[in-house]
Structure formats: C-alpha cells, structure tokens
Amino acid sequence: MKSRSTIKGLMKRHPRLSQLVIVALCLVMWEVAARFFVDKMFLSPPSRVYGEIGRVLGTKGLTQALTLTLYEVSVAFVMAVAIGMIVGLSVGLNDFARRCFMPIILLLYGIPQIVILPLFILGLGIGPPSKIAFGVTHGIFPIILAIVAGVQGLKPVLLISARSMGASRWHILRYVVLPHMLPSFFSGMRLGMTGVLLGVLLAELYVSTAGIGYFTGLFTQNFDPTRLLGLISILAALAIALNEFMRMVERRFSRWRGND
Amino acid sequence: MSASPALTNKQDVCVHIQNVSHSFGVEGQPKHVRALLDTTMDIHRGELLALIGPSGCGKSTLLNVIGGILNPTTGTASVNGKSVDGPMPHDIAYVFQENALFPWNTIIENIRLGMLFQGVPKADHEGRAREALQAVGLSEFADHYPAQLSGGMRQRAALARALSLDTPVVLMDEPFGALDEQTRMVLGEDLSALLSRTGKTIIFVTHSLGEAVFLADRIAVFTARPGRIKEVIPVEEPHPRKASFMTSDKFNGLRNRLFDLLHDEIRKTVSLTSGSSGGF
Amino acid sequence: MSAPVKATLSADQHERRLSRLVQLGFVASLALLWYLATNVWGMSPLLLPKPQNAFEELLDILRSGEFWPDLLLTLGELAGAFAISMTLGLAIGFMVSLSPVFVRIFEPLLAGVYAVPIILFLPLYVLFFGLGASSKIALGATISFFPIVLNTIAGFISVDKLYVTAAKSMGASPTVLLRHVLIPGALPIILSGLRMGFTVALLSIIGSETIASLSGLGHRIVNLAESLEIARMFAYIVFVIAIAATLNSMVSRLEASRSLDK
Ligand SMILES: Nc1ncnc2c1ncn2[C@@H]1O[C@H](COP(=O)(O)OP(=O)(O)OP(=O)(O)O)[C@@H](O)[C@H]1O
Ligand SMILES: [Mg+2]
Numbered sequence: 001m002k003s004r005s006t007i008k009g010l011m012k013r014h015p016r017l018s019q020l021v022i023v024a025l026c027l028v029m030w031e032v033a034a035r036f037f038v039d040k041m042f043l044s045p046p047s048r049v050y051g052e053i054g055r056v057l058g059t060k061g062l063t064q065a066l067t068l069t070l071y072e073v074s075v076a077f078v079m080a081v082a083i084g085m086i087v088g089l090s091v092g093l094n095d096f097a098r099r100c101f102m103p104i105i106l107l108l109y110g111i112p113q114i115v116i117l118p119l120f121i122l123g124l125g126i127g128p129p130s131k132i133a134f135g136v137t138h139g140i141f142p143i144i145l146a147i148v149a150g151v152q153g154l155k156p157v158l159l160i161s162a163r164s165m166g167a168s169r170w171h172i173l174r175y176v177v178l179p180h181m182l183p184s185f186f187s188g189m190r191l192g193m194t195g196v197l198l199g200v201l202l203a204e205l206y207v208s209t210a211g212i213g214y215f216t217g218l219f220t221q222n223f224d225p226t227r228l229l230g231l232i233s234i235l236a237a238l239a240i241a242l243n244e245f246m247r248m249v250e251r252r253f254s255r256w257r258g259n260d
Numbered sequence: 261m262s263a264s265p266a267l268t269n270k271q272d273v274c275v276h277i278q279n280v281s282h283s284f285g286v287e288g289q290p291k292h293v294r295a296l297l298d299t300t301m302d303i304h305r306g307e308l309l310a311l312i313g314p315s316g317c318g319k320s321t322l323l324n325v326i327g328g329i330l331n332p333t334t335g336t337a338s339v340n341g342k343s344v345d346g347p348m349p350h351d352i353a354y355v356f357q358e359n360a361l362f363p364w365n366t367i368i369e370n371i372r373l374g375m376l377f378q379g380v381p382k383a384d385h386e387g388r389a390r391e392a393l394q395a396v397g398l399s400e401f402a403d404h405y406p407a408q409l410s411g412g413m414r415q416r417a418a419l420a421r422a423l424s425l426d427t428p429v430v431l432m433d434e435p436f437g438a439l440d441e442q443t444r445m446v447l448g449e450d451l452s453a454l455l456s457r458t459g460k461t462i463i464f465v466t467h468s469l470g471e472a473v474f475l476a477d478r479i480a481v482f483t484a485r486p487g488r489i490k491e492v493i494p495v496e497e498p499h500p501r502k503a504s505f506m507t508s509d510k511f512n513g514l515r516n517r518l519f520d521l522l523h524d525e526i527r528k529t530v531s532l533t534s535g536s537s538g539g540f
Numbered sequence: 541m542s543a544p545v546k547a548t549l550s551a552d553q554h555e556r557r558l559s560r561l562v563q564l565g566f567v568a569s570l571a572l573l574w575y576l577a578t579n580v581w582g583m584s585p586l587l588l589p590k591p592q593n594a595f596e597e598l599l600d601i602l603r604s605g606e607f608w609p610d611l612l613l614t615l616g617e618l619a620g621a622f623a624i625s626m627t628l629g630l631a632i633g634f635m636v637s638l639s640p641v642f643v644r645i646f647e648p649l650l651a652g653v654y655a656v657p658i659i660l661f662l663p664l665y666v667l668f669f670g671l672g673a674s675s676k677i678a679l680g681a682t683i684s685f686f687p688i689v690l691n692t693i694a695g696f697i698s699v700d701k702l703y704v705t706a707a708k709s710m711g712a713s714p715t716v717l718l719r720h721v722l723i724p725g726a727l728p729i730i731l732s733g734l735r736m737g738f739t740v741a742l743l744s745i746i747g748s749e750t751i752a753s754l755s756g757l758g759h760r761i762v763n764l765a766e767s768l769e770i771a772r773m774f775a776y777i778v779f780v781i782a783i784a785a786t787l788n789s790m791v792s793r794l795e796a797s798r799s800l801d802k
Contacts, residue, residue, distance in 0.1 A: 012641045019645055042668055099555065100562040110739070110788050111781045114747040114758065118765035118773065123587050160329055161360035165425065166349025167377040175373055179364040198657045205662060205751050213751075216663035228663055236656045243655035 041223040049229045056230035065211045066234065069204055072128050073242075076135030076196045081189060084140045088147025088188075098148065109141040113199070117206055126210055131203040138199030139192040146188020150181040182253040190246035197239055274461040275303040275326060275429060280335035281486075282321050294486035295321040296332070301480065301489060305428075306459040308499075310472040312518065313482025313490075314526045319465045320357055322487070323431045326463065327354045339429060349378045353422035357433035357465070359414050361406040367417045368393065368402040374421045392424035393417075395454065396447070411438035416447070423454075432464035436471065444468065448475050449503060456499035469522070473514045474506060481521045484528040491521060589771035597775035607757075607779065614745060614757045617673050621680025621741045626734065629685050633692025633730075640697075647693055654686040659747060666752045676745045676756070683744040684737035691733020695726030731795040738791050742784055757783075 011018040027046050034045035057063055091101050117134060124130035154177065162176050204212040212235070219228035280299045285291040296318035303309050311319045324330035326337050328347045337344045339351050361370050371389040380388070393399045396416040406414055415438050422430055436444040448471055455462065466472050472479045479493045495514060497505060505511055571591065577583045578590040585593075601607055636642045662679055669675035699722055707721045749758025757780050764773035 008641055011645055015644045019649055099559040104563060110785060112743045112746050112784050114743065114750050115761055115777045115780045117750060118762055122765060157356055157358045157360045158362060161356055162377060164327055164329060164347040164354045165374045165377040166379060171377055198659060201657050201659055202747060220663050220667050225667060232660050232664060235660050239656050
C-alpha cells in the first residue's frame, strides 16, 4: 500500500517524466518480446529498428516515395482547406442552406469512403492525382463541419454592438467573425489533416505497385519486420509531428477561451 | 451648464421620440408581441433619463430604436436633429444588456477596437482607453480577457468602452445589473460626477428604484407590456450628487412614489403571465 | 394554447418541407447528371456505368443472394472487433478515470497515439495475422479502441464533482455512486464514443478488406474493379454504403434514445 501511494505521488509530481517512463516501459516490453518470445520473421526489437532506419531510408526509391507522399498530403490538405472553407462558409452563413445541405453533408461524411477507392484509382490512375483526390475527400468533411459550427455560434449581440460602434463590413469580418471562427477553424484544420493523412495513406497502401504501398508489400512478403517497422515508424513520426504542429497553432489561437 | 440641465436646456432637445410603437412578429401570428406602444418623449441635452418598468415591457426595445438597431413598426426617433435609420456611432454609444465584449480580446483591446470601429485616430487609442479604464476602476485588469473578470467587472469594462467613444449620447441597458447595491451606488456617484463634467446625454434602463432616483434627472415609468410611458417623474437635484442625497426625505419620497407606480404594473405582468399560461 | 402551437408547427413544417424539396432536387439532379453523362454524353462505361445497368446488377446481387457469405464475414469481423474494443476501452477508460493523476498521464498518451493513422499498422497486422479475418478484427479493434477509451475517460471526468460530493455526503456507497451518479452522468459522452468506435471499426474493416484480403465485402469490390466489371462494382458499392448507413443510423438512434433517457 505504502509503495503504491509513493508511486502515485511520484506520478503526480512528475507527470511528464511518468509519461516518458511509460513509453520507455512499452519499448522495453517490445524489445524483450522481440528478442526472446516472437519469431524474428514477424517482429524485430525497437533497438534494431532504430539502428536500421538508415538502411530503410537507403532502400532504393523509398525516400522518393516518402517525399511523394508528403507532397500528396500537402496538396490534398491545401485543397481540402480551400474547398472546405468555401463550402463551409456558404452553407454555414445561410440558415436555409444549412437546413438543406447539412443532412446531405453529414450523410456523405458517414459513408465508408474506402469502398469508392477503386473508382478513384480507375479514374485517376495509380499516380499522385488519385491519392490527392482521396485525401481531399477524407479531409474536407471535418473542415466543413468545423467551419459551419464556427460560423454558427457567434452571439448576435457582438455583431450588433460592433455595428453600433461604427464597424464596417470589413471590420466585422476581420475583427469579429474571423477571431470567433479561428479556434474551430484550427481544430477543423487539425481534424482535416488527420483525414487527409488517412485518405492518402489508404490510397498509398491500396496501390501496391508503387509508392509506400509497394514497400510495405515488399517488406511484408520478404518477412522483413525491421524495415517494415522502420518505414511505419517514419510515417507515424511524420503524422505525430503534423498533428502536434496543428495543435500548437490551435492552442495559440484559442488562448482567450482558457482560464475559466 | 451642469447645474440643472432639466431647467436650462428645456428647448435644447437631444433625443426626440415621436409616436414610436414596435411589434415583433406578424400580426395575427402566434409569436406576435406588441413590445412598445405609441411612445413620445423628448430627452434634453445633458440630461440623464432613467427608464424603469416591469420586465419585458419594452425598455430595451426603446433603446434599440433610439440606437438605430431596430426599425420601429411606426413612429420615428431622431438624435441631434438627425432622424435615426441605423447606428450612429459618432452620436451614440450603447452599453448592451448582455455582455457584448469580444471574448477573444483583452479588456484594453476591446476598448481600442471600439475606437477603431468608430474611426478615432490610432494615436489617441491608448491614452483614451487608459483614461476610460481608470474611470471605471479597471486599470489593473487592462490585459485580462473578459472570461477572467467577474460579471460586474465585465459590465464596467463595457461601460468604459462606451465612454471611450466620447459620444454626446450614451444608451445604457441595465449597466449595473450585475453589481451589488453598494458598488452600484459608488459607481453611480462617479457617473453623476462624470456627467456633470462632460454634459453627456444618458438614457439608461434600470430595475433599481434607488439607482433611478439617485442618478436620473427624470424617470420614465413604463406600464406593463405593451409598454407605454405611464408617468415621467422629475428629480430636481443638481449633479454631482452626494451620497447624503440617498438618505434625504426627498430621495425616499421619490423612491416610494416610484414603488407605488411600479407595484401595480408589476402585479399586472405577473398575473398576466400566469393567466395566459405559457405566454413565454 | 393548442391553436398557436399548431400554427407555429405548420410554419416550421413549411420550412422543413421546402428544405426537403431542395434536398430531393439536389439528389435528383445528381442522378440526372449521371444518367446524361453515361447515356447521352457517352462517358466510358469503364469509368462510370449506366445507372440502369448498375441497378440491374444490384437487383441480381440481391436476388441471387451471393452477397451473404461476404456480408456475414464482414459483419462477423465487425462484431468481433467491436466486442474487443468495447470491453477494453470501457474497462481501461474507467480505471484511468479513477484518479486525476492517471488522467493527466494517460490521456495525452492515448490521444497522442490516436493521432497516428493506425491504418499504417495494417501491413504489420497482415504480417502477424495473415490475410484472413483475424487481421481485420485486430485492426478494427485497435482503431476503435481509442475513441472508446478517450470518451470513457472524458465521460467519467465530466461528471460534476459536486454531484459526487453530494452523493457521498448522503452516504452513498461506491456501488450506488457508480450506478446512480457516475454512469448516468458519463453515459452520453461514453455512448458517443461507442458510436464513433463503431463507425471507425466498420470503416477500418472494410478498408483492410479492400487493401489486403481474400474475402469480405471490401475485397469483393476490389475484385470487381480488377476484372473491370464496373456496373456490378457500383452495385456493390451502393449495397455496402446502404449497409453502412443503416448500421450507423441504428447506432446513432440507439445513442440518442439512451442519452435522452437520462
Ligand atoms: N427579437 C425579438 N423577437 C420577438 N420578440 C421580442 C424580441 N425582443 C423582444 N421581444 C419581446 O418584446 C418584449 C419587450 O422586450 P424588451 O427586451 O424590450 O423588454 P425589457 O423591458 O427590456 O425587459 P427586461 O427588463 O427584462 O430586459 C418582450 O416581451 C419580448 O417578448
Ligand atoms: Mg431589457
């Protein structure tokens, strides 16, 4: 009992450190499992995966595939934000439009888009366009929903009060609507980024003749878990970095909400 | 000029309200509400007019008409000789009943933003904002966000924003509603002093009888909905008023008079609502 | 009293009818566009089949009943995955929520992992579990675990401490507290976590069937795409979307009704 409570006390005082310890413990468990319990053909220890990241990146064509994926994600993200903004604003700013189209948008958002992936590939080929398009269709819905929600919640008295103080249309857009929307806009962007990543990666994994999907297929068939895990770790690190970045931006713009 | 505005400025009308009526919704529809009925009134320059009446009688509606936020169904309002058909940011500052501070801006940013909207040169913003904050006693909270202030502090901040706009007319909808009676009176004293200095015309809504008597030059008492002015009571007492006024017989006499007038009307609203079951 | 209510309703109904009309018009014009593109403007049937052909295929699929094995497999995988993730998610979420310290430490970790597109691990799961149902179940369980566990934590910590204190001061035992205060308070958020978990489980199972599989609805669609039987593929897509929409709306309705109970 005593020791438990001291551990808890430690955790309470050093939450960051405890998180690190937990992650480290997981890695150690993985290491032990990979070294002593699981067949080398299926799992390799993290130390080896880490040590051979260089070899993974050295695989012919893999860096190009990674760069291409990053490029697809960026283009898809920009497109999803642009289209999502336009659709979100035009649906969100008008009561009737919202009533008409929100159910349709929600319905579309709810369908498992993966079933139309083969169509994208048939229509746009196995190159970047199909992957970008699939990323866009995944990223766009959370962005639309966030913008619609963001536009909606504005208290009318703020608009009225701004107008009574002489605010022009531009003033209202710049100093009232925009700051009001920013937090939900950024959380929409973050969710949109998650969606874009999912869409692009799904398409990448689906196409097994080129890109990331080719390499995961190759490493799987060769029973080469070291390189497979290495590649997955690189992609996961990329995803975490992008997400953390979006969270930082989001926090920066919603400071005023805190402290209450 | 500050001594007794009600007497000296008889002919100098600042806000003129002529046969203003307002209804919400469409006649015959269930949501139709007659909020204000045929109201005519002159408010003189430098005068402080209090509006008092039962909840829902149309006080905010009248302020909105004067502030150019609401087009009355019939009748007209004019301010400084100009007929009102939209906000007049250079003539009128409005302190809303609801909290209308921008939550994403600090208090001082809120005040500066008001001046930016109104078109005050940038160079003047800082000085005037600090001055206004000083006037409401919020200097130390300049860099707080509205969410970090109490309800009463938020109201004072909104008041500071309105004062910083330096308009001849200020409309205040229950500006001290969230304040305790004591702070309310102290702020009222300050406001009375400020008024005698600046000669602003102020129309304010209050539910506090004492506040109305203590601050106002005249008090317009409204009937229950649809609101009409039932009676206008003059308070002939020069500004700035001292706290000692509050304990005078005159003060108590006026206060009791107000109470009698209001009591009947409030009875009406209360019984009205319970009678028509779910009018709200 | 009753007359005004009726009148407001009818005004509201009018709005609703109008928006329904616009929705119908929107869908109808899409259908018309599809028809025109394929029948009149001569779009290649390899990209877009004629709607009438796709419809015939759909009828054929439904009549022949050939979809049953695939459907049952997919639904079975879904049930397995969801059962696992629900059990683990609820249990772990509840345990974490027991102490603010645990919440501070584990919640960010779980949320951090959730930010990784877990579909990335699909190749790994295929390596471990092969191309059969178990890799789908494992992946579906992993992906749906996160929204469930995160919402379970959020649900329990959202219960106002005041209620807990009040209940305790009235002498509520831990079981009573859990049964009558914590669970009812947390339920709406937990239910929405379960709904999200269900949706992503379905998504990831069909997804992994599409990417790496030998059977199941997702695999069937890929097969048809590869053999360029586009009309039949379309019919299957419509079929799967209909199934998914039905399941999702069933779960949403369940969520809504349970939340309203409280
Ligand atoms: N936007 C609106 N739409 C419909 N009815 C309204 C609207 N605003 C006000 N009303 C109605 O008009 C009447 C008068 O409202 P108003 O806000 O002027 O009251 P008030 O005198 O300011 O009350 P309070 O003292 O409670 O603030 C109310 O009964 C209300 O039901
Ligand atoms: Mg009011």
